[in-house]
Amino acid sequence: MKRTPFVAVFVLLFAIAVTPAFAGSKKKKASPTPKYQPPVISSVTGNTITVTEEKTTRAFTVNQFTEITVNGQRASIADLKPGMTVNVTIGVDPSQAGRITATGVATGDKRKKKK
Numbered sequence: 001m002k003r004t005p006f007v008a009v010f011v012l013l014f015a016i017a018v019t020p021a022f023a024g025s026k027k028k029k030a031s032p033t034p035k036y037q038p039p040v041i042s043s044v045t046g047n048t049i050t051v052t053e054e055k056t057t058r059a060f061t062v063n064q065f066t067e068i069t070v071n072g073q074r075a076s077i078a079d080l081k082p083g084m085t086v087n088v089t090i091g092v093d094p095s096q097a098g099r100i101t102a103t104g105v106a107t108g109d110k111r112k113k114k115k
Helices: 003-022
Strands: 041-045 048-053 056-061 067-070 087-089 096-105
Touching: 041 087, 048 087, 056 096
Parallel strands: 067 096
Antiparallel strands: 041 048, 048 056, 087 096
């Protein structure tokens, strides 16, 4: 009679220890980390710039109060070229740009970079 609780506890501990071994783990395949693609100017027409980010395209109106910076220098909308990486801060109206910060040289620009 004294062995019955001991055997029951032993069987219970054995079952707990062995159960995970038979569970059969299903490992998920690691999904590749998505690459970050910064927003890029896709077109500049008149007083509007079109910015593409991944699968989204948005147009922003530029007015006289919009601050434009290209490669750290104050610039105008004429200095913005398609292919430049851009960061647009919207103004009070979400369709208007409050600040535009562009970097890089537009693709196809024939100016030589300084080394």
